[in-house]
Amino acid sequence: MKIALIHASPKAADSASGILLELLSSRLPREAVVLRTALHTSSVSPQALEQLREADLWVFSFPLYVDSVPGHLLSCLLNLEGLKPKRERRVYGIVNCGFYEGIQAEPALLLLQNWCRKAGLIWSGGAGIGGGGCLTHFPSIKEGRGPVAGIRKTLQVMADSMMQGKQMENSYVSVGMPRSLYKLAAEMGWRNQIRTNGGRTADLGKRPD
Numbered sequence: 001m002k003i004a005l006i007h008a009s010p011k012a013a014d015s016a017s018g019i020l021l022e023l024l025s026s027r028l029p030r031e032a033v034v035l036r037t038a039l040h041t042s043s044v045s046p047q048a049l050e051q052l053r054e055a056d057l058w059v060f061s062f063p064l065y066v067d068s069v070p071g072h073l074l075s076c077l078l079n080l081e082g083l084k085p086k087r088e089r090r091v092y093g094i095v096n097c098g099f100y101e102g103i104q105a106e107p108a109l110l111l112l113q114n115w116c117r118k119a120g121l122i123w124s125g126g127a128g129i130g131g132g133g134c135l136t137h138f139p140s141i142k143e144g145r146g147p148v149a150g151i152r153k154t155l156q157v158m159a160d161s162m163m164q165g166k167q168m169e170n171s172y173v174s175v176g177m178p179r180s181l182y183k184l185a186a187e188m189g190w191r192n193q194i195r196t197n198g199g200r201t202a203d204l205g206k207r208p209d
Contacts, residue, residue: 001163002035002055003034003055004035004051004052005025005036005061007038008040010041010070012038016129016133019135020129020135021036024061024155028162028163035054037052041072043076053083058092058121059094059158061096062095062096064098067108077115080119081119090121090123090162090165092124092126092161092162093108093109093125094155096128096129097130097132099130100130100174100175102131103130105129106170125170134177135148150175151175154173157171
């Protein structure tokens with residue numbers, strides 16, 4: 001089985017979307033042929049197009065943008081509608097969001113499901129990951145432990161479903177830390193970011209006139 005792991009974040013490096021694909025890949029058996037496919041811009045490259053043609057199964061991984069898919073990915077999806085599969089092709093989705101609650105990714109997964117129907121593909125379920133913004137800051141953690149343990153379990157269910165050729169129920173999970181701690185870490189990140197860009201923390205509360 002050839003599996004296209006589609007990194008569809010506009011951020012090519014150090015992205016939560018990429019980390020989640022690597023976590024999923026580590027759960028696939030050796031006999032699975034993994035094609036790492038990049039969709040970082042609004043056009044589908046010839047290399048990506050060839051990989052998608054070859055693959056039996058697609059997995060999209062991307063960040064939530066305003067309760068939907070990133071704009072560049074929407075353009076790619078429109079371009080891929082004409083790529084009619086010669087055989088049944090299953091599609092899974094992984095959506096990470098800055099919100100703590102993974103359920104916030106539900107509208108984006110529904111959009112992907114509707115697109116599959118239009119494109120003649122088999123929607124097979126997805127995962128909404130809450131607290132995705134902090135995934136790039138975690139060190140390597142032993143299997144089954146730490147704040148990523150619940151996410152790993154969800155991705156294991158996805159990997160098993162993929163290899164068995166069956167649909168999974170949409171699953172929503174949050175990073176394993178208290179909501180209050182996640183909120184505090186996010187606020188610290190905003191303060192550091194505005195200082196790095198020459199602003200003041202007091203400006204974070206400004207509103208347009």
